Amino acid sequence: MSVKPPNSKSDLRLIGTNQRKIEGLAKSTGRAVYTDDLTFPGMLHGKILRSPHPHARVRAIDVSRAAALDGVHGIVTGQDMPTTYGIIPWTPDEYPLCVDRVRYIGDGVAAVAAVDEDTALRALKLIEVDYEELPAFLDPFDAASADGSTPYIHEPHKAGWNGNVTKMVHLEFGDVDGLLDGSDVVVEGEYFFEGTTHAPIEPHCAIGHWDGSSKLTVWSSTQVPHYLHRELSRVLKIEQAQVRVLQPLVGGAFGGKSEPFDLEFCVAKLAMMTGRPVKILYTREEVFYAHRGRHPFHMKYRTGATSDGKLTSVDAKILLDGGAYASFGLVTTYYSGQLLCAPYTMPAYRFDSKRVYTNKPACGPKRGHGSVQPRFAFEVQIDKLSEKVGLDPFEFRRRNFIGEHTRTVNELRITSNGFMECLEAVERASGWQEKFRKMPFGRGVGVAGSTYICGTNYPIYPNDMPQSGVQMQIDRSGRVAVFSGASEIGQGCDSVVAYIAAEELGVPLDWVRVMRGDTDFTPVDLGAYSSRVTFMLGNAAIDAAVKLRKMVQEAVGKSWEVRPNEVLLAGGWAMWAPDTSKQMPIREAFNLAEAEFGTLGSTGSYNTPKDVHGEYRGGTIGASPAYSFTAHVAEVEVDVEAGIVDVKKIWVAHDCGRALNPILVEGQMEGSAYMGFGEALMEQHVFKDADHGRAGLLDAPSLLDYRIPTSLDTPELESLIVESIDPEGPYGAKEAGEGPLHPSIPAIANAIYDAIGIRMDRLPFSPPNVWRGIKAARSRGSLVKPSRPGAP
Amino acid sequence: MPATTDIVRLIVNGDRHEVGVPTHFTLLETLRYVIGLTGSKQGCDKGDCGACTVIVDGEPTLSCLMPVWEAEGRQVTTVEGLATAAGPHALQDCFDLNGAAQCGFCTPGILCSAAVLLTRNPSPSREEIQEALSGNLCRCTGYSKIYDAVEAAGRRLLDAAEAP
Numbered sequence: 001m002s003v004k005p006p007n008s009k010s011d012l013r014l015i016g017t018n019q020r021k022i023e024g025l026a027k028s029t030g031r032a033v034y035t036d037d038l039t040f041p042g043m044l045h046g047k048i049l050r051s052p053h054p055h056a057r058v059r060a061i062d063v064s065r066a067a068a069l070d071g072v073h074g075i076v077t078g079q080d081m082p083t084t085y086g087i088i089p090w091t092p093d094e095y096p097l098c099v100d101r102v103r104y105i106g107d108g109v110a111a112v113a114a115v116d117e118d119t120a121l122r123a124l125k126l127i128e129v130d131y132e133e134l135p136a137f138l139d140p141f142d143a144a145s146a147d148g149s150t151p152y153i154h155e156p157h158k159a160g161w162n163g164n165v166t167k168m169v170h171l172e173f174g175d176v177d178g179l180l181d182g183s184d185v186v187v188e189g190e191y192f193f194e195g196t197t198h199a200p201i202e203p204h205c206a207i208g209h210w211d212g213s214s215k216l217t218v219w220s221s222t223q224v225p226h227y228l229h230r231e232l233s234r235v236l237k238i239e240q241a242q243v244r245v246l247q248p249l250v251g252g253a254f255g256g257k258s259e260p261f262d263l264e265f266c267v268a269k270l271a272m273m274t275g276r277p278v279k280i281l282y283t284r285e286e287v288f289y290a291h292r293g294r295h296p297f298h299m300k301y302r303t304g305a306t307s308d309g310k311l312t313s314v315d316a317k318i319l320l321d322g323g324a325y326a327s328f329g330l331v332t333t334y335y336s337g338q339l340l341c342a343p344y345t346m347p348a349y350r351f352d353s354k355r356v357y358t359n360k361p362a363c364g365p366k367r368g369h370g371s372v373q374p375r376f377a378f379e380v381q382i383d384k385l386s387e388k389v390g391l392d393p394f395e396f397r398r399r400n401f402i403g404e405h406t407r408t409v410n411e412l413r414i415t416s417n418g419f420m421e422c423l424e425a426v427e428r429a430s431g432w433q434e435k436f437r438k439m440p441f442g443r444g445v446g447v448a449g450s451t452y453i454c455g456t457n458y459p460i461y462p463n464d465m466p467q468s469g470v471q472m473q474i475d476r477s478g479r480v481a482v483f484s485g486a487s488e489i490g491q492g493c494d495s496v497v498a499y500i501a502a503e504e505l506g507v508p509l510d511w512v513r514v515m516r517g518d519t520d521f522t523p524v525d526l527g528a529y530s531s532r533v534t535f536m537l538g539n540a541a542i543d544a545a546v547k548l549r550k551m552v553q554e555a556v557g558k559s560w561e562v563r564p565n566e567v568l569l570a571g572g573w574a575m576w577a578p579d580t581s582k583q584m585p586i587r588e589a590f591n592l593a594e595a596e597f598g599t600l601g602s603t604g605s606y607n608t609p610k611d612v613h614g615e616y617r618g619g620t621i622g623a624s625p626a627y628s629f630t631a632h633v634a635e636v637e638v639d640v641e642a643g644i645v646d647v648k649k650i651w652v653a654h655d656c657g658r659a660l661n662p663i664l665v666e667g668q669m670e671g672s673a674y675m676g677f678g679e680a681l682m683e684q685h686v687f688k689d690a691d692h693g694r695a696g697l698l699d700a701p702s703l704l705d706y707r708i709p710t711s712l713d714t715p716e717l718e719s720l721i722v723e724s725i726d727p728e729g730p731y732g733a734k735e736a737g738e739g740p741l742h743p744s745i746p747a748i749a750n751a752i753y754d755a756i757g758i759r760m761d762r763l764p765f766s767p768p769n770v771w772r773g774i775k776a777a778r779s780r781g782s783l784v785k786p787s788r789p790g791a792p
Numbered sequence: 793m794p795a796t797t798d799i800v801r802l803i804v805n806g807d808r809h810e811v812g813v814p815t816h817f818t819l820l821e822t823l824r825y826v827i828g829l830t831g832s833k834q835g836c837d838k839g840d841c842g843a844c845t846v847i848v849d850g851e852p853t854l855s856c857l858m859p860v861w862e863a864e865g866r867q868v869t870t871v872e873g874l875a876t877a878a879g880p881h882a883l884q885d886c887f888d889l890n891g892a893a894q895c896g897f898c899t900p901g902i903l904c905s906a907a908v909l910l911t912r913n914p915s916p917s918r919e920e921i922q923e924a925l926s927g928n929l930c931r932c933t934g935y936s937k938i939y940d941a942v943e944a945a946g947r948r949l950l951d952a953a954e955a956p
């Protein structure tokens with residue numbers, strides 16, 4: 001199948017067409033290998049003992065009875081690995097297993113390796129932990145106002161500070177107060193974004209292997225093998241060169257596997273102790289405890305505009321409920337404000353964000369890290385402003401379009417920008433003009449827009465090395481080998497490097513082999529997060545492939561006595577461009593090159609621009625080589641008796657720069673819209689309070705109770721690809737994995753307003769929440785279809 | 793004390809197996825960890841996700857909920873058994889062609905549910921596909937491409953049946 005998107009103007013052959021994924025058939029025939037599919041001779045099974053208390057001191061752990069159990073081969077506790085780690089180098093606040101304090105129900109305290117899982121589970125019951133319970137902080141406002149009269153969750157950075165605060169960010173651009181005062185209209189709103197979790201269908205799994213003298217190997221379902229590699233070395237106190245991390249295929253991640261977890265350290269340590277391979281597979285319940293999901297945000301916005309609908313000033317105050325550990329929280333706190341300044345231009349902007357610890361599973365990055373929550377609030381604010389100034393919400397957004405090749409108020413550099421085309425695409429496809437404010441009471445449409453990064457200019461740990469590298473070899477058989485350290489988590493990055501190799505070197509796609517997922521023989525790629533992979537890995541792959549292509553062109557040109565740049569490589573052939581009947585099989589071309597240059601290999605790398613960011617503290621965070629843009633329209637029907645919102649359809653238009661493989665881009669757009677829909681309507685990360693059981697206990701750690709959408713729940717999704725051809729992206733590509741999630745939630749909220757005139761400012765829009773809103777509106781007499789913009 | 797084990801006789805993808813398993817093992821554990829057919833996936837181990845779906849006597853079945861003894865003497869088909877020597881099942885090829893497997897972890901279970909559906913009804917409506925797959929969670933795709941793939945496979949099976 002080879003179909004170019006209708007609007008593609010490129011002369012590329014394979015890039016831009018629908019292609020199979022290189023591991024697609026392996027996945028559909030059951031041959032694809034994930035971590036838990038591996039077993040090794042003599043392999044032991046590990047289990048982790050977890051805290052039953054949300055906050056407690058660990059006074060003593062007695063493992064003697066467990067150790068005496070037949071079939072138990074090794075036990076580790078926090079004392080065996082007393083080194084803190086953390087994905088952000090400035091906030092290492094976790095131990096692989098708790099040393100002296102547990103901070104949430106589910107925190108790991110000890111791990112056992114035994115002949116089988118049953119024996120390991122029996123051993124866990126024999127471990128005695130002496131806890132001294134401490135008062136827990138479950139509410140972020142309580143955590144924020146703590147005065148030290150009970151122990152903080154972590155030690156304060158400085159004496160007298162509140163140890164429950166992870167990070168505070170205050171940034172201000174322009175004359176926020178002055179412009180708000182001078183605005184014709186100001187909308188104030190208070191919003192709550194309930195926390196949600198990733199729920200990949202594959203639970204986390206890791207296997208450790210120690211060769212008995214010096215080499216540690218860890219297989220893991222991680223999406224960041226490079227950071228895992230570094231942290232294993234640091235915590236276990238062995239050289240990085242002694243550690244090898246392998247990443248089998250990953251069964252979904254969405255940010256939930258983007259830092260090291262207790263199981264990886266435990267399998268490694270237990271393998272080193274026992275001399276045998278050790279596997280730990282999380283139960284589904286443990287996946288919920290591991291969490292690192294979307295932070296609950298409490299948000300206040302004040303947004304001003306002129307009477308003709310130009311944004312003047314934005315003021316935000318945000319409290320982030322971080323859970324027990326810092327995780328990516330430092331970055332989340334910045335992202336909560338930094339990523340809001342496009343696609344609309346705003347003369348002044350201030351945000352005040354504070355992340356606090358609470359005694360709950362740690363929050364971290366989930367698809368659209370830190371910016372999905374403020375985007376929800378802000379796009380609803382815009383809907384409210386549009387109504388106040390009497391403009392169609394599409395028109396309001398267009399009037400505030402920031403443009404391309406420009407800077408945001410917080411100095412992020414925007415390059416290509418297809419947001420206007422996105423708006424146009426969803427407006428037309430959804431039949432907006434016939435529907436908005438025109439459908440009967442109970443039915444409505446809503447629109448929202450957004451932007452997202454394509455990776456970050458500055459890596460997580462400061463260094464000047466490339467963010468992504470690729471190695472490529474061709475040989476006399478015609479085969480191309482690509483060595484890629486990128487993390488295939490379902491998004492298709494292994495296929496992307498294969499497409500690029502085939503495009504540049506002119507071989508059929510199935511002559512390309514991608515060697516992947518092994519830190520021993522692939523160059524470093526920093527991992528599958530922040531939508532960086534296609535952009536950075538793609539550029540690295542082009543760099544490597546072009547070097548090889550030039551050698552082949554030169555060798556063939558010499559043999560034909562023509563200029564090298566007149567030699568085309570395509571479809572398994574080398575051809576002379578002025579007269580393509582002059583040709584030879586690509587294999588012969590490779591042979592000529594090998595004869596000319598010797599064994600053929602190249603490396604390619606990509607590094608981000610380091611001079612493009614705001615000159616202020618934090619100005620590097622949010623700086624990306626390019627930004628994607630998205631617009632959604634959602635159509636809903638609301639049952640006002642039951643409070644049930646039925647999302648009929650979501651139209652998603654996304655500016656991905658160039659669709660390297662349109663079918664994969666659509667898959668990301670649909671998966672994103674689906675995930676946002678689930679967060680909007682169904683998903684809720686709920687904890688018990690003291691009145692309803694054990695305070696701090698996760699209420700629903702299962703895929704039955706934590707309701708992710710099934711096929712029957714999911715609305716119809718229509719994806720509309722917009723290509724803006726970015727100057728720095730590989731063939732012009734940007735990201736597609738996270739941006740398209742953002743507008744789902746506000747588009748649905750705005751559609752509910754269009755349908756029945758109530759504002760849903762708190763997530764989720766579940767029947768009880770919607771019904772409460774309906775009840776309140778009824779008693780106010782405001783349960784009616786809102787009037788059309790501009791109508792008197 | 794290790795669990796008691798016993799011998800169980802299974803017919804999986806047409807092959808007879810006689811294996812010793814702990815008596816509390818499920819069909820899923822036996823397939824994956826005893827027989828070595830790791831295509832069927834475990835996403836929850838408690839009947840919530842559908843990743844472990846296999847076909848038992850023609851019915852889609854959650855193998856994580858089936859004690860291995862209950863499978864004795866019955867025809868078990870896993871994702872590995874859908875392909876033949878002639879090539880992959882139409883569904884397997886169409887999943888690949890239509891980008892219906894992203895991470896692929898739900899795919900084996902979905903294929904088993906869909907294979908049973910198409911056996912009964914090669915041209916199902918979208919609603920019928922949604923119904924048939926409602927016990928299989930997919931966290932990656934939003935399901936759209938999965939529906940496309942099932943429809944395409946159904947058409948292909950019909951065409952093959954009608955071919956002279």
Ligand code: FES
Pocket residue numbers: 833834835836837838839840841842843844845854855856857
């Ligand atoms: S593993 Fe059987 S339903 Fe989830």
Ligand code: FES
Pocket residue numbers: 201251252490892893894895896897898899929930931932933
């Ligand atoms: S493809 Fe990943 S869960 Fe369905």
